[in-house]
Amino acid sequence: xxxxxxxxxxxxxxxxxxxxxxxxxxxxxxxxxxxxxxxxxxxxxxxxxxxxxxxxxxxxxxxxxxxxxxxxxxxxxxxxxxxxxxxxxxxxxxxxxxxxxxxxxxxxxxxxxxxxxxxxxxxxxx
Amino acid sequence: xxxxxxxxxxxxxxxxxxxxxxxxxxxxxxxxxxxxxxxxxxxxxxxxxxxxxxxxxxxxxxxxxxxxxxxxxxxxxxxxxxxxxxxxxxxxxxxxxxxxxxxxxxxxxxxxxxxxxxxxxxxxxxxxxxxxxxxxxxxxxxxxxxxxxxxxxxxxxxxxxxxxxxxxxxxxxxxxxxxxxxxxxxxxxxxxxxxxxxxxxxxxxxxxxxxxxxxxxxxxxxxxxxxxxxxxxxxxxxxxxxxxxxxxxxxxxxxxxxxxxxxxxxxxxxxxxxxxxxxxxxxxxxxxxxxxxxxxxxxxxxxxxxxxxxxxxxxxxxxxxxxxxxxxxxxxxxxxxxxxxxxxxxxxxxxxxxxxxxxxxxxxxxxxxxxxxxxxxxxxxxxxxxxxxxxxxxxxxxxxxxxxxxxxxxxx
Numbered sequence: 123x124x125x126x127x128x129x130x131x132x133x134x135x136x137x138x139x140x141x142x143x144x145x146x147x148x149x150x151x152x153x154x155x156x157x158x159x160x161x162x163x164x165x166x167x168x169x170x171x172x173x174x175x176x177x178x179x180x181x182x183x184x185x186x187x188x189x190x191x192x193x194x195x196x197x198x199x200x201x202x203x204x205x206x207x208x209x210x211x212x213x214x215x216x217x218x219x220x221x222x223x224x225x226x227x228x229x230x231x232x233x234x235x236x237x238x239x240x241x242x243x244x245x246x247x248x
Numbered sequence: 249x250x251x252x253x254x255x256x257x258x259x260x261x262x263x264x265x266x267x268x269x270x271x272x273x274x275x276x277x278x279x280x281x282x283x284x285x286x287x288x289x290x291x292x293x294x295x296x297x298x299x300x301x302x303x304x305x306x307x308x309x310x311x312x313x314x315x316x317x318x319x320x321x322x323x324x325x326x327x328x329x330x331x332x333x334x335x336x337x338x339x340x341x342x343x344x345x346x347x348x349x350x351x352x353x354x355x356x357x358x359x360x361x362x363x364x365x366x367x368x369x370x371x372x373x374x375x376x377x378x379x380x381x382x383x384x385x386x387x388x389x390x391x392x393x394x395x396x397x398x399x400x401x402x403x404x405x406x407x408x409x410x411x412x413x414x415x416x417x418x419x420x421x422x423x424x425x426x427x428x429x430x431x432x433x434x435x436x437x438x439x440x441x442x443x444x445x446x447x448x449x450x451x452x453x454x455x456x457x458x459x460x461x462x463x464x465x466x467x468x469x470x471x472x473x474x475x476x477x478x479x480x481x482x483x484x485x486x487x488x489x490x491x492x493x494x495x496x497x498x499x500x501x502x503x504x505x506x507x508x509x510x511x512x513x514x515x516x517x518x519x520x521x522x523x524x525x526x527x528x529x530x531x532x533x534x535x536x537x538x539x540x541x542x543x544x545x546x547x548x549x550x551x552x553x554x555x556x557x558x559x560x561x562x563x564x565x566x567x568x569x570x571x572x573x574x575x576x577x578x579x580x581x582x583x584x585x586x587x588x589x590x591x592x593x594x595x596x597x598x599x600x601x602x603x604x605x606x607x608x609x610x611x612x613x614x615x616x617x618x619x620x621x622x623x624x625x626x627x628x629x630x631x632x633x634x635x636x637x638x639x640x641x642x643x644x645x646x647x648x649x650x651x652x653x654x655x656x657x658x659x660x
Binding site for chain 1: 596597602615619622629657658659
């Protein structure tokens with residue numbers, strides 16, 4: 123089996139969960155991966171300071187798309203303050219594959235977008 | 249298979265890096281458009297200069313300093329001759345980006361003002377876009393773009409129409425596109441531009457390594473290229489300018505070596521080419537680049553072009569057999585430089601490059617520093633295989649095998 127492109131990664135890439143638009147939404151974000159021109163946006167609906175629902179949109183490689191899909195399932199129901207505390211290790215751990223230095227930006231793009239939308243901090247170092 | 253593809257050069261043994269990787273898959277280097285590998289003669293020439301002839305240039309009177317002077321100015325002489333340019337109008341820069349910036353600052357700020365326009369094309373590398381954006385916004389001038397058509401080519405009629413508006417001061421364009429591979433009709437374009445009273449700047453970064461380039465014959469006012477894509481070291485680029493234009497231009501960077509004399513309240517400038525070379529230049533790198541152009545000249549640039557054209561034909565034909573693969577740019581090899589950008593349905597270019605990389609196949613993935621062009625093409629990114637003198641058919645075969653393998657991993 124391939125170390126990086128495991129079955130579940132490819133499964134999330136081909137059939138990403140929680141992709142599309144969410145209208146109306148309370149928060150939104152959009153980030154680019156300057157390395158490859160990839161683009162990922164998010165719409166978030168908030169209820170009682172928690173993420174009630176969210177949708178990602180955009181295009182990217184298997185790693186960035188699968189990471190967004192996998193994270194989306196965890197992010198639902200999370201409180202906004204918890205989201206603000208999420209770090210790179212959380213995302214890499216969730217992905218469960220060895221991520222090289224060059225693909226790190228791909229894996230973390232979704233967290234950068236969500237953190238930006240929730241905390242307003244767009245300078246989170248990825 | 250076209251007979252021309254049979255006549256490939258056999259130069260692999262001249263490039264030490266291609267022998268690396270005992271235990272690892274052999275290196276299939278298809279990223280020469282980003283940077284070329286270096287032949288042994290270049291590595292040795294640079295090392296030998298540092299080992300035996302190193303001193304600062306243009307300053308010392310002792311014999312070692314004179315050796316360094318001769319090595320540096322001798323390198324300029326050989327590099328200028330290789331490109332068909334005048335020696336005193338051949339200026340060393342850090343890279344092609346700095347060469348373009350030199351013109352945008354020194355010529356641009358003296359010659360472009362409010363109501364003027366700078367014309368570039370949609371197929372430019374960021375290095376030939378951003379300096380003009382900054383110049384135009386600073387001077388209140390307009391930046392306009394020549395469109396790229398469906399075949400990935402520019403239209404001479406559109407160029408004429410732009411020039412006829414009468415406000416274009418400078419037209420900057422690539423000799424060979426780093427994404428599409430398109431070879432632009434540079435001599436014809438330069439002639440039209442000059443006839444309209446405008447100035448031309450040609451970005452030759454992708455052209456000089458792979459085809460005969462004669463700056464004088466092309467009739468370029470400014471022609472820029474970089475050493476590291478042409479088998480030479482990093483840290484050295486070249487600007488060829490028309491001497492009359494360079495004479496009139498103020499300096500770009502200022503400091504030591506570029507002055508004739510310095511008084512407390514001012515300075516006067518050195519003559520060409522040194523007026524544009526402030527500070528200690530990249531001496532060993534110039535020596536390395538001269539060895540690179542000597543190496544290319546010894547092969548003969550006509551033969552280099554024939555080799556790469558043959559391999560490009562072979563590559564286009566081989567890639568056509570990969571399901572879901574779409575090539576961008578001109579369909580025939582004859583209108584192309586030695587590179588092919590493509591997309592593969594169901595796989596992102598980054599994933600393609602990752603899987604290919606594990607098999608030793610090095611290709612570039614991304615926007616290739618040409619985001620406006622990628623938007624025109626309607627793609628976020630492409631993968632690009634680009635060739636050098638050391639590539640052969642086996643490299644293309646390895647590429648195609650790895651592409652089939654990538655599809656398999658993705659269940660396609």
